[in-house]
Amino acid sequence: MKLIAGNWKMNLTPEEGLAFLSALGNVSRQDVTVALFPSFVSLAPLREAAGARNIRLGAQDVFWKPSGAFTGSVSAPMLAAVGVEYCIVGHSETRGRFGKLEIEASQLPYFSETNETCRLKMEALLANGITPILCVGETLAERESGATEATIAKQLKEGLAGIDTSKVVVAYEPVWAIGTGNTCASDEAGRVCRFIRSEVPQVKAVLYGGSVKASNAAELFAQDGIDGGLVGGASLVPDEFARIIESA
Ligand code: PGA
Secondary structure, eight states, X not given: OEEEEEEXXXXXXXXXXXXXXXHHOOOOBTTEEEEEEOOHHHXXXXXXXXXXXXXXXXXXXXXXXXXXXXXXXOXXXXXXXXTEEEEEESOHHHHTOSSSOSSOGGGXXXXXXXXXXXHHHHHHHHHTTOEEEEEEOOOHHHHHTTOHHHHHHHHHHHHTTTOOGGGOEEEEOOGGGSSSSOOOOHHHHHHHHHHHHHHSTTOSEEEEESSOOHHHHHHHHTSTTOOEEEESGGGGSHHHHHHHHHHO
């Protein structure tokens, strides 16, 4: 079973999301699970139309406390209440590892995810029956200094400490490949995904993410060790996303 996850990031209003689903048509396939990750405000409005197409709903983030004085945050019970089945954790954009920092580095622990906050989020999600998709991956500097495996191993070890990994999906997302058009070469993506599987053998699936497009999806998904994709930009174009699902 392959998993194709479309991360819409901060794109598409509820109305635009509904139009996307109409244009996508019927992509339901027995051997592929498809999930879409709209913004929080689109989750409830898209629930019915997504369900009718056998598309699962996912959230892009969560706060680990169930309720309380945490202005601006959304909890796992709230996500479960609107039918969310998956949630991204530790995306490089929410870890603050992508591009130029717009805040002081000293403030990072307050505003960005760490391996420890990823772990807390996954605990909260699992307690509410939601499958976490934990994103891991190295920056360009880490890759060039030969630290790819060490970076990922640390993210997995600290992020998944005490977590039932059989209920978790991991996505290999090399930071330098996200939103840049620089896809990781498919054999290298496969190699790192197999490394992840060897570190955490029980995980449900290992996805590749980073500039997945209709033109490279088939080659990536054919790699041993890659169980699907986490797709950003290309998941916003119905025809492109449909072709990626077709390639799975
Ligand atoms: P991209 O994003 O496909 O636009 O590179 C992938 C992701 O951030 O998950």
